[in-house]
Amino acid sequence: MNEITESRKPPVATTGVLGWLRANLFSNWVNSLISLFVIYILFQFIPWILNWTIFAADFKYNFNGEEIVNREMCSRVLDPENGGACWAIIYVRFYQFMYGFYPRDEVWRVNLSYFLLVVAVVPLLFDRFPYRKHFLKFTYIFPIIAFFLLNGGLGLESISTNKWGGLLVTLVLGCTGIALAFPLGIILALGRRSNLPVISMMCTLFIEFIRGVPLITLLFFGMVMLPLFLPEGIDMDGLARVLVAVTLFQSAYMAEVIRGGLQAIPQGQYEAARSIGLSYWQMNMKVVLPQAIRISIPSIVNTSIGLFKDTTLVIIVGLLDLLGIGRGALADTTWLGLAYEVYFFVSLVFFIFTFAMSRYSLYLEKKLKTGINMGAD
Amino acid sequence: MRSNLNFFSDEKFRSIFFQTLVIGLFALGIYFIVQTTAYNLEKRNIATGWRFLTDPAGFDISFSPFINFKSTDTHLDVYFVGVLNTLLVSVCGCIAATILGFLVGIIRLSSNWLLVRVAYIYVEFTRNVPLLLQIILWYSILIQLPRIKQALEFLDIFFISNRGIYSPRPVFENGFSYVFIAFILALISSYIIRRWAKKRQDETGKQFPVISTAFGMIIFVPLLLFFILGSPLSFDYPALKGFNFKGGMVIRPEFIAMFLALTIYTAAFISETVRSGILSVTKGQREASASLGLKKSWIMRLIIIPQALRVIVPPLTSQYLNLTKNSSLGIAVGYADLVHGFGGISLNQTGQAIECMVIVMATYLTISLTISVFMNIYNKSIQFKEK
Numbered sequence: 001m002n003e004i005t006e007s008r009k010p011p012v013a014t015t016g017v018l019g020w021l022r023a024n025l026f027s028n029w030v031n032s033l034i035s036l037f038v039i040y041i042l043f044q045f046i047p048w049i050l051n052w053t054i055f056a057a058d059f060k061y062n063f064n065g066e067e068i069v070n071r072e073m074c075s076r077v078l079d080p081e082n083g084g085a086c087w088a089i090i091y092v093r094f095y096q097f098m099y100g101f102y103p104r105d106e107v108w109r110v111n112l113s114y115f116l117l118v119v120a121v122v123p124l125l126f127d128r129f130p131y132r133k134h135f136l137k138f139t140y141i142f143p144i145i146a147f148f149l150l151n152g153g154l155g156l157e158s159i160s161t162n163k164w165g166g167l168l169v170t171l172v173l174g175c176t177g178i179a180l181a182f183p184l185g186i187i188l189a190l191g192r193r194s195n196l197p198v199i200s201m202m203c204t205l206f207i208e209f210i211r212g213v214p215l216i217t218l219l220f221f222g223m224v225m226l227p228l229f230l231p232e233g234i235d236m237d238g239l240a241r242v243l244v245a246v247t248l249f250q251s252a253y254m255a256e257v258i259r260g261g262l263q264a265i266p267q268g269q270y271e272a273a274r275s276i277g278l279s280y281w282q283m284n285m286k287v288v289l290p291q292a293i294r295i296s297i298p299s300i301v302n303t304s305i306g307l308f309k310d311t312t313l314v315i316i317v318g319l320l321d322l323l324g325i326g327r328g329a330l331a332d333t334t335w336l337g338l339a340y341e342v343y344f345f346v347s348l349v350f351f352i353f354t355f356a357m358s359r360y361s362l363y364l365e366k367k368l369k370t371g372i373n374m375g376a377d
Numbered sequence: 378m379r380s381n382l383n384f385f386s387d388e389k390f391r392s393i394f395f396q397t398l399v400i401g402l403f404a405l406g407i408y409f410i411v412q413t414t415a416y417n418l419e420k421r422n423i424a425t426g427w428r429f430l431t432d433p434a435g436f437d438i439s440f441s442p443f444i445n446f447k448s449t450d451t452h453l454d455v456y457f458v459g460v461l462n463t464l465l466v467s468v469c470g471c472i473a474a475t476i477l478g479f480l481v482g483i484i485r486l487s488s489n490w491l492l493v494r495v496a497y498i499y500v501e502f503t504r505n506v507p508l509l510l511q512i513i514l515w516y517s518i519l520i521q522l523p524r525i526k527q528a529l530e531f532l533d534i535f536f537i538s539n540r541g542i543y544s545p546r547p548v549f550e551n552g553f554s555y556v557f558i559a560f561i562l563a564l565i566s567s568y569i570i571r572r573w574a575k576k577r578q579d580e581t582g583k584q585f586p587v588i589s590t591a592f593g594m595i596i597f598v599p600l601l602l603f604f605i606l607g608s609p610l611s612f613d614y615p616a617l618k619g620f621n622f623k624g625g626m627v628i629r630p631e632f633i634a635m636f637l638a639l640t641i642y643t644a645a646f647i648s649e650t651v652r653s654g655i656l657s658v659t660k661g662q663r664e665a666s667a668s669l670g671l672k673k674s675w676i677m678r679l680i681i682i683p684q685a686l687r688v689i690v691p692p693l694t695s696q697y698l699n700l701t702k703n704s705s706l707g708i709a710v711g712y713a714d715l716v717h718g719f720g721g722i723s724l725n726q727t728g729q730a731i732e733c734m735v736i737v738m739a740t741y742l743t744i745s746l747t748i749s750v751f752m753n754i755y756n757k758s759i760q761f762k763e764k
Contacts, residue, residue, distance in 0.1 A: 024490035038491045130620050198396040202403070212745040213738045214702035216716055221738075224730040228417045229410045309507040316708055323510055339517045347506045347514075354505040 053344070056084030060091055063338050068092075070334040077337075090340045090345045093329050097345070100165015100320055106157060109149045110168055115304070116142060116149075117175065125360065142177060161239040165320035167349065173321065175312040177246040184247065185254025190284060192259055199340045203255070210252035215310055218245040223317045242314050246307070253303045261296030262288065284308075295368065302359035312350075322346050387573055388485060414731070429727040430456075436722055438713045440629045452723045459718035460740060466714065467701040467744075474700060475693075477640060478647025485652050490729050496648070503645040511642055515725035516634035516710040525621060536622060539630065545612035546626040552609040560599040567591035631712040635704065643700045649691060654689035655681060686759050694752035698745055705741075715740060 001356035025035040062068050062075045076083030090097065099110050120142035123135035145149035150172070152158030164172070210218070222245035226236065267290055273283035295299075315324040326342040328334055351377075418425060430453040438446045441458045442465065483495045503511070520539045523529060528538035536543040567590070574585035603610070615625025658681050666680040708717040715737055724733040 024488065027488055034489055035491050038495060042495075046483065135631070196392050196396050198399055202399070209738075209742065212707035212742040214716070214741060216705045217720065217734065217738050217741065220716075220720060220724075220730075223723070225734055228414045228731065231413045232417075305505075309505075312507040312509045313706070315509070316706075323513075327513075339514075342518070343510060343514045347510055350507055350510070351502070351505045355501065358505065372740055 003092060019221060049286050052084045056082060058084070058088055060088060062088075068251060071336060071338060072310045074338070085341050085344070086338055087341060087345075089341055090331060091336045092335075093325070094300075096325050096329070097166045097322060097349075099168050100325065101163040101170065102165070103163070106159060109156065109159075112172075113146045113149050116145060117171070143176075158174075161237050164239065166325045167316070169319060169321040169324075170308075170311050172239070173243065173246055173314065174304075174308045176243055177250045180243075180247045181250035181254045181307075182300075184251035185258050186289065187261060188251060188255035189258040192255065207252045208253050210249055211256070215245075215249050215313055216316060218249050219313060219317045221245060228287075238317070238319060242319060246311070246314075250303070250307050253306070254300065257296050257299040257303055258292060260299065261292035261294075264295055265292050270313050271311060276366070298361045298365045298368065301357055301364065305357045305361075308357070309350065310352060379466045391600070416483075423728050423730075425729070425732070427732060429723075429729055429732070432727070433713070434723065435726065438718060439711075440632055440713055442626075452719070452727065455723050456719045456736065458713060459715035461713065462707075462718070463704050463714040463716075464744075466635050466639065466707070466712070467704045469636055470643065470700050470704065471697050473636070473640040474643040474647055474696070478696075479651050481644060481648035482651025482655070483650065486655055500645045500648055503642055504649075508638060508642045508703055509709055512634055512638040512706055512709055516630060519630035519634055522630075525617070528617075534612075536615060536617075540621075541627045541629040542633065543615040543622045543625050543627050545614050546624070548611045548613050550609040550611065554604040555606060556570075556599045556603045556609070559602045562593065563594040563598050567594055630711075631707065631710050634710050635707050635712050639700055639703060642703075643696055646696050646699075650687075650689050650692040650696070654685040654687075657688045658684045683759070690752065690756045690759060694749065694756070697727035697748055697752065701744055701748065702741065 012119070026032040035071050056075070058068055058075050060067060062073050062078065063083070066073060068074060068086065069092070071077055071086070071089075074083065074086035074088065076086055095104075095107075099107055102110055120139040123129040123132045124139055126132075129135065147151045148154050148156065150159070150164070150168075151161070174346055188203050188207055191199050192207060194203070219242060220243040223238070226241050226244065230236070269287055269291065270283065273287040278286065311321055312323045314321055315327065320328060326346045330337075330339055431451050433449050434452050434455050435448055437448050438455070438458055440462065443461045444454065444458050446454060446458050466606055481496050481500065486494050487493060522537060523538040525538045525540055528536040528543070534545050567587075570585075570590060572585050574587045578584055586612070613624045613626075615622040615627075617623075662680055662684065663676060666676045671679070704714055705716040707714040708721055711717065720733055720737040724730055727733070
């Protein structure tokens with residue numbers, strides 16, 4: 001009766017690689033079927049896409065070793081069976097994709113601005129950056145430097161904005177839109193929560209109006225209606241008019257995000273600030289806003305991602321951003337029909353920027369959570 | 378002791394003063410803009426007023442499934458075609474994006490590692506690429522389809538070409554309206570039965586097979602009537618005649634591109650809200666319902682989904698609003714929606730920018746407000762009711 005039976009070993013299939021496979025891919029027959037199906041699709045798709053984009057693709061030379069100068073020389077036009085993507089269209093037009101029609105002699109100004117942009121933005125993003133305080137001073141004056149660098153003036157040759165294009169326009173629209181919308185959004189958010197009924201109502205109406213209409217109608221507004229509103233003699237160029245529309249649009253969304261942050265600040269903070277005798281503006285600038293903005297930064301980054309993607313809409317009103325340059329390249333008869341290459345490249349550039357931004361926002365959210373849990377700050 | 382001279386330290390006075398100042402400045406700004414605009418319009422010889430709405434438009438619209446639009450029709454007709462097209466693609470997009478979004482959201486929480494990864498890659502790629510680019514990409518794929526003469530055939534009744542998808546068009550004959558009325562009545566009575574069954578279950582605990590009853594009523598009653606009335610429905614088949622298809626109905630590539638891009642883009646966002654909604658239901662809820670002995674499907678339907686919906690619905694509303702507003706990008710591929718048809722072509726032809734833009738913006742505001750109101754009502758109905 002009291003025999004001791006040897007304990008059985010754990011089943012082989014629950015540990016190690018086999019166990020993992022069984023738990024995650026083949027836990028029951030439905031899952032197994034789905035897994036096999038997905039594996040089959042991936043085996044079909046991944047080699048094909050790698051082959052098309054890299055192994056069978058032309059970069060500068062085609063499979064005969066000739067330098068590609070038009071679509072007829074692309075491998076995929078010469079040999080539709082085996083040829084991959086023809087990246088030569090990007091290679092040939094790379095300058096346009098980066099700078100538009102900015103004069104080549106002056107392009108150092110754009111390159112310098114790109115470099116200074118990195119210097120201005122990176123310390124802003126990471127609060128452990130060495131000498132951050134000094135760098136932030138530069139961040140404040142960077143827009144002025146960039147304006148003179150890109151636009152001309154102060155001894156630099158003036159470059160009309162209709163020569164700007166490609167990534168330059170995308171970045172100018174995105175960065176200026178975000179930078180200008182931020183203070184405007186704060187004012188609108190404070191206005192909406194104000195005790196003065198007239199101000200609160202006006203801000204609410206403005207925010208809800210902008211959020212209720214598509215961006216494209218605001219761009220049309222900037223393009224066709226704004227010139228009618230301005231007195232004679234004041235002439236705004238296309239980029240400036242679009243910037244007005246983009247800034248108004250973004251400020252309404254920014255305002256809602258910041259209002260969310262303001263609502264999360266406990267009433268006690270307001271009362272404490274008031275009771276030590278701070279005025280309305282002192283209370284907001286020194287006590288409430290620093291906390292509110294801190295918690296709303298992830299959402300601010302998220303709306304900024306939205307704006308960055310939405311800058312492509314300017315092609316509809318005739319500006320040549322990255323996508324606009326791409327469409328221009330496709331309309332060129334020497335490169336006709338290479339749509340997939342162009343759209344792939346433009347998507348990739350946007351993906352790199354927006355994906356980096358969304359990762360950053362996730363990193364902030366995580367940091368914010370741990371900060372709150374520890375009760376620090 | 379307050380000094381009478383220092384009005385400014387009086388909060389009431391200060392508040393009235395600032396508000397009057399703001400109103401005054403605002404009125405001054407409006408007055409200034411109206412003056413300059415009137416002057417500019419006169420100088421550029423642009424007509425004002427709403428008379429242009431009844432002028433003939435003078436251009437054709439290739440996609441107008443509800444109104445038979447001719448170039449002699451007025452700009453007002455252009456407006457209606459535009460509104461209907463905007464609503465069509467928005468409604469189709471919202472429905473499809475909800476289905477796809479829920480599917481992907483649930484997949485991302487499934488136990489199949491591979492499927493989770495694939496869904497994750499889909500979400501990240503579509504979310505991070507501009508929608509306009511996706512619309513243009515879909516369009517450029519669709520117009521690479523074979524030409525009309527070489528159209529792909531399915532069962533000899535569907536034809537896929539670069540000019541669109543041709544399919545049979547249902548022709549409703551006499552008596553079909555009865556079938557339709559029966560269908561509506563079946564829907565209403567199923568709803569009433571559901572309410573009655575729920576009430577009875579709450580009171581007595583007895584269950585009633587609601588789903589199978591409703592299913593039977595909605596499907597079989599109209600179907601029975603349909604055959605009793607002698608199948609009052611026929612189809613008009615498309616047929617290749619000359620250079621084009623005659624008969625049937627066609628879905629244009631502009632619409633398909635818009636529909637696909639809007640659906641796929643918005644579904645990625647919806648899947649994220651669904652995922653976070655389901656994750657927001659705590660593990661304890663699942664364990665508690667399992668320990669009560671509920672079936673797995675019941676746990677999902679009766680415990681998880683109702684609680685998750687409370688978290689999902691508010692962001693879902695803003696996704697619907699976004700989709701509707703994003704449908705204005707149809708202008709990039711020539712889809713004759715409100716912005717392209719009325720705000721684009723009509724505006725260019727008449728030059729009456731202010732009137733056209735005011736109408737377009739007012740329409741979008743109305744649509745946005747309507748969606749918000751309906752979703753708010755729905756949201757109230759599913760929120761936690763404290764007794």
